Amino acid sequence: MELGKKANEEVSVEERIKAREIVQTVLQYGVTQDQIKQMIYLLALEVEDPRIFRGVSSLISQNTDEKKSQILGGE
Numbered sequence: 001m002e003l004g005k006k007a008n009e010e011v012s013v014e015e016r017i018k019a020r021e022i023v024q025t026v027l028q029y030g031v032t033q034d035q036i037k038q039m040i041y042l043l044a045l046e047v048e049d050p051r052i053f054r055g056v057s058s059l060i061s062q063n064t065d066e067k068k069s070q071i072l073g074g075e
Helices: 003-027 033-047 050-072
Strands: none
Touching: 033 050
């Protein structure tokens, strides 16, 4: 394995570990499911790839629309 490639993989693993620690801290703070969805949406706004934002936004909106439908007597 190339030295540079190994270093990049180690950095990626370290970044993922740090992200998981941040998630655990947020969950320990005590948040509702709606707050989690809002945070996911807000974080998606920060992503540089517009396809990712649109995908996340679409999923959050779809979930919200389904929830509204159920409340209004849908399913």
